[in-house]
Amino acid sequence: MKKSKQLLACVMLSATFFLSSFAPKNVKRIPTYFWFNPAGVFLDHNTLGGEEVTTGFDTNPANGTLQEDGFTAITNDGKPAGTLAFKLYSHP
Numbered sequence: 001m002k003k004s005k006q007l008l009a010c011v012m013l014s015a016t017f018f019l020s021s022f023a024p025k026n027v028k029r030i031p032t033y034f035w036f037n038p039a040g041v042f043l044d045h046n047t048l049g050g051e052e053v054t055t056g057f058d059t060n061p062a063n064g065t066l067q068e069d070g071f072t073a074i075t076n077d078g079k080p081a082g083t084l085a086f087k088l089y090s091h092p
Contacts, residue, residue: 057088064089
């Protein structure tokens with residue numbers, strides 16, 4: 001009984017490795033950004049679309065007030081790093 005469980009576990013593990021070899025290698029991921037207020041305080045880690053939906057802000061600077069900056073990376077101590085990718089504005 002014990003050997004049959006071990007054999008079954010070994011077969012299942014081998015089948016998993018075999019079938020996973022057919023998985024697509026170049027899966028495109030949706031980029032996420034680290035969002036900071038203008039003073040540089042970390043607010044959130046979210047996609048552009050997710051942040052626009054949850055906050056109500058948008059990327060249109062016309063007659064807007066800067067609310068958040070979206071960076072591509074963050075340092076270990078929570079400071080903005082990487083590239084400034086987006087600025088989100090609120091509108092009256």
